[in-house]
Amino acid sequence: MTRPTVSAAGLTLSYRGTRAVDEVTLRLTEGVTGLLGPNGAGKTTLLRILATATVPDNGAFTVLGHDPSTVTGRQDARRVLGYLPQNPGFHPDFTAFEFVDYVAVLKELTDRRTRHAEARRVLDAVGLADVRGKRIRKLSGGMKQRVALAAALVGDPGFLVLDEPTVGLDPEQRMRFRELIAEAGEGRTVLLSTHQTEDVAMLCHRVVVMDQGRVRFDGTPAELTAVADGRVWRSAERQPGARAGWRTGTGEFRNVGDPPEGARLVEPTLEDGYLLALGGDPVAGVAA
Amino acid sequence: MYETAVVAPMHTFRLLMVRTVAVLATTTLLSALASLALPSLGLASLGWLLPALALTSTGVALTARLGPVLAPALVGGAWAALVALSRLLASGTPLPFTAEGQGGAAAVAVAATALLVAARDRFDSGALPGPSLRSSRTLRSAARRLS
Known part of the structure; x- marks a missing residue:
């Protein structure tokens, strides 16, 4: 194990x-x-x-x-460790580079040259090399999340x-972000x-x-x-005994729970x- | 950005001191320059320096136990009461700006700074609140069982 x-x-x-x-x-x-x-x-x-x-x-x-x-x-x-909180929050006037640089200071990277190299590395890793100097408030939602991820990656944390x-x-x-997480x-x-x-x-x-x-x-x-x-089935009508059930696009209901006798089970x-x-x-x- | 700073390895106390010193240095310089606009008072125009230092260090020291709202509110209220009381009880130079008052302010500043340094770990967000040691022992023995 x-x-x-x-x-x-x-x-x-x-x-x-x-x-x-x-x-x-x-x-x-x-x-x-x-x-x-x-x-x-x-x-x-x-x-x-x-x-x-x-x-x-x-x-x-x-x-x-x-x-x-x-x-x-x-x-x-x-x-x-590196942490990406639910609501990262950014100072509105920071550029992407300045924010990551600030986080690098908080992570005790006091040598300026090393710190700037690290900030460039993590921003490159999340695909934001071209917008390093752009103010965060002008970035899209996806880019802001990537800035936050870059900050979490500073110092190459193990967790x-x-x-x-x-x-x-x-x-x-979301697809791009999943790739970064992978x-x-x-x-x-x-x-x-x-x-x-x-x-x-x-x-x-x-x-x-x-x-x-x-x-x-x-x-x-x-x-x-x-x-x-064996606990998912389709039906023509809503099943009151199901743990959860919802109407699908075809008009049928998909149900999750304990199926009744003869229920049409699905994968x-x-x-x-x-x-x-x-x-x-x-x-x-x-x-x- | 709050949570990002909270989990950073830089000790919260160190970060707080960096910010406090930066603000203190800037406001002291600006206020000192403004004091030049009162040439008739002479050196007495700088009499606010020591009380300001005493109030700041006391406020920050009490923040470790009372939080960032109650501590400065109490310190500010106490200062206002002291100045008002000294005016009521005696005419002439208010107590904080007399030699005795300045000495007292210096002593308070020193004592508060010592308290602040002693309580520095309380500023770390992961530190246990209050004086309880029971939770510390429980956590450490549980951690030993994990390893």
Whole structure:
């Protein structure tokens, strides 16, 4: 079994009486791990904990061997991680280069020559070499996300935390961004939070499904899809007993749940498995 | 940009001090230049320097425990009360601008700076809030079980 690069045990964090993250245990290895879940599932809170932006109430974790529960451990962990938050935020007057250069200063690259070379390297890596000198406010949404990704890549971190990086991007931009994430995942541990099952299907060797602060599934995308084997069927009318059902473009209904006798079963998708994993007890595939 | 700075390895205290010193240096220079517009006061026109330093260092030191809104509000309120009270109780030069007041301001500035340095780890966003050590021990023992 591949040695985990990020290990977390029993992470718990509550806000105003609500358990945003509830006894989360997971082990990440090299490659891209997808974190799927609905709004309010606790994904962003979990990512903020692992990125050392907030402290859990209970539990512990290590990042590439560093323990962030101590001051020096936290600084060491931050030296090996890159974080792309849900809302990166930019100073409106910064150019792409100036922003990445500023982040490089925060990442302790004090030598100007080295720092500028690093800023150029990461901007080239995300395909923004031609717009380095352009003010961020004049860049498209997709380009802004790439600037934020470039900033996260400064210092060549071993652990990348990406919080819904493809939100708001059009299909072409999303495709390009996926390519960048796939490249970033080579030789690196990437934890990617997303609403899009397509992101997981195309990028991730592993997927974790969260709901109401708890891990509902932890396994491969194929295992998550297999959760829905024999539990997806089509019908002419809405099925009240289905866990989820929706009208398709052909006028038929696609249903997920426990099919009735004689139901017309269809091949499940990753999304079907995800829908079954939400709510209730953890489904088969959760690591012990 | 807040979260980007929060998870950066540069210690939050160091970043705070870089920004504080930059602002302090600039405002001190500009205010000193403005004081030249009061030549009749002589050196007394620079009497605001030490109280300003005392207020700044106290405000930043208290921010570590009370947060960035309550701390400066309390310090500002206390300063206003002190100046008003000194005017009520005595005529002539307000207390903060007397020799005793200047000495007191210098002492407060030194003490507050020492407190600030002692509390520097509290500015790190990952630091545990409040004086509780229980959570630190729980986290460290759990981390040892992980490795």
